[in-house]
Amino acid sequence: MSAARRAGDVILSVQDVSLAFGGVRALQEVSFDVCEHEIRAIIGPNGAGKSSMLNVLNGVYHPQQGKIRLRNKEFADMDSHQAADLGIARTFQNIALFKGMSVLDNLMTGRNLKMRCNFLQQALWLGPAKREELEHRRAVEEIIDFLEIQHIRKTPVGRLPYGLQKRVELGRALAAEPAVLLLDEPMAGMNLEEKRDMCRFILDVNDHYGTTIVLIEHDMGVVMDISDRVVVLDYGRKIADGSPDEVRGNQSVVDAYLGVAH
């Protein structure tokens, strides 16, 4: 599987990042890097700092220490608009879609940053606005086709089952044509079949669009199956980093997270 991938240069790196909320130290001097086109997993037990790490990466939290390097630009921190502009898109653990809007409209919001026409042009459906909208609609339709959600195109998101909502959220993130895609527990709360579908879509996205993917996941089976490299956090510290096999064999990981083998 990974033989087919083309891991490239480092696209994103995190250097000595520390984050504290008052006295709680969520992250302590965490460093790791993400290569272009790879699937990078961040795992760890509850409260290990996985979500905090993801929030730092897309500018929701601002670390007190450390640097983030995206391509060749260096940031002490960034805000979330900046992150989006730089091509980082994400999904959320507890789905953040517009429940009353259709799947299509939700995906169209993912194109927001790419819309150039102003409000007036769009409201009056002027030439450039029309061309632009058709272009975006085409891009969104390609994602609909890709994720096989044609049958719910016009359905309000709130009426969809959980597994499909997750897929729509992935679609919205993809609509932004991100260079780096952050997935916060994409498989949480899914049944086996939904998980298998989601895995396939993540691998397909990675293969087809070449998107770099950073994902947080509880389900160990999933992580070990689809990621190229894994970072393990425990109590805000990095305790291991490497290929799934290396991590699986690492004693401190086994102790901290997987429990003792029997």
Next chain:
Amino acid sequence: MSGELTGLDTFPKLLMHHARARGDRPAIREKDLGIWQTWTWAQFAEQVRLCACGLAAQGLRRGSHIALISDNRPRLYAAMAAAQCLGAIPVPLYQDAVAAEMVFPIQNAEIGFAFAEDQEQVDKLLEILPQCLSLKRIYYDDPRGMRHYAQPELMAYEKLIELGREAHRRDPSFVENEIASGAGDDTAAMFFTSGTTGVPKGVVHSHASLIGPSLTAARLDRLGEGDVILAYLPPAWIGQNIFSCAQAFVTGYCICCPESAETVMTDMREIGPTYYFAPPRVLENLLTQVSIRMEDASRLKRWLYRRFMDVANRVGGAILDGKPVPALDRGLYWLGDLVVYGPLRNVIGMSRVKVGYTAGEAIGPDLFKFYRSIGINLKQLYGSTETAVFVCVQPDGQVKADTAGPAVPGVELRFTPERELLIRSPGLFREYYKNPEATRQAKDPEGWFHTGDAGYFDQDGHVKIIDRVKDVGRLADGTLFAPKYLENKLKFFPYIREAVCFGDARDKVCAFINIDPEAIGNWAERRNMPYSGYTDLSARDEVYELVRECIERVNADLSAEPEIANSQIHRFLILHKELEADDGELTRTRKVRRGFIGEKYGELVSALYAGKTSVHVEAQVRYEDGRTGTYSADLKIRDAKVFTPAASQRAA
């Protein structure tokens, strides 16, 4: 129409004719990226021409077979027609079959070429490649996920068309010459029967045997180039092939391919087909959806729906049949059409349906009546793979819920003394491929095809199919006993889940009943009857009463049919357990295994016939929490009223 089609005895000739006669009319549509894309007949013919050149360049020769494994897609139909241009024989296979099931057809017909829809189908073919040494070339339509495949057998459809374009430039008259050398007697296609028993058989049809019935039926329903159909059933089934290919090629109507299997409902609404086919289960699902949506509607809407559906039930069918109806009812129906039936037809995508057919299994009379009452011209037909579908068709104005209609013009029918239906028609298949033994058994020297179906002509000359011949028995007095027919009639009641009828070589018919725990449970709740589960419900007197009413209604129906009036159900009992496939009582497709049940519950059967009013049973039962226990009780046996046959009433 016949004048227009003179001399066009093969599908490719018909295709090229339409490209000339109605080149700008839509031939085939598919929704791609949310927008319906159209191939006109001229574009379709051009695509077929290039595909044919490509296939010829790749070595596909006259008389060889090409497998097609795909959902309904324009390119599938292009590839099929392209093969026919070259005199090669398309063999559509079921796209949901597992790889192992494809081995036999490919080996049997020594198939060297295959057209596969996508990665999923390609994977299946690659999996069986070691067993199918004849298979040398696989063309795929959808390139998604195919980037890393390097097998030498594989080629993208686009690439094939490119090769075709080159070949076409070198020899522009090649395809036309190939088409001209084809004749109506050539094999047009081969369909593998599903083969629930034994190995599948390849049913060989010539152009003539597919074009003939398609044309006759199209004339019967006055189909023309303005008609539209949604092709949503598996292309490997001959019916889909007739409706979405043969008849389109004959009349020049437009074929629409749904975006995906899940979007069929939406696509129906967008396309608004004028010609429609659905097996009963599809119609049933549709009605269930409508009912559920109505339950959730506002009080006013529910009231309107109930009121006007009553009107429709009373007069809708008669209005559709053009029978006289009182002016007041006609007015009410008109109003109902405005507020209920019209919008409802629109929601289920049937606003424009001129003719709709259902076939394949028995359809519940209420279900059938529902569609007709809201103004959809749903009719029944009878046919099979071997007979190119159109054997019996109900003409407009002669529609009944429980017959298949009279024979289509040109079809000869007769019944053997054993009640087996024999057919001789222009649509008869030529042979089972490489299986002369089976061909001899199915088709006698005079050309009669033995269907294996039992039935009779009703008073109006409609064919009524009641069961498979091998399952039909006789009562002691010689009356026809068709257990499945009786059981189906019983199962149309929502309260009855399964029924098993006995009567072969006996003096009367008796039945085991399995109640439907959900429907009866609901019924009990509405009456504030507490109950603990199936076994409890099945022993209640009130439930027996309910079932008795159902049986008596069936008996009343049967009494009107002289042929089988004596097979009314005299006595019945409600089984203490549900019939299960796990216990061998049902097949995996949920058909009752009558013989097995009769043996397993032999004591109950003898009690029914011995005239007892109860019988003691002791059985292992599994409770809902998974524990098992022994159940021991006296099952009640009740009599049902039987009616004097209508024929003898008249005589008396």
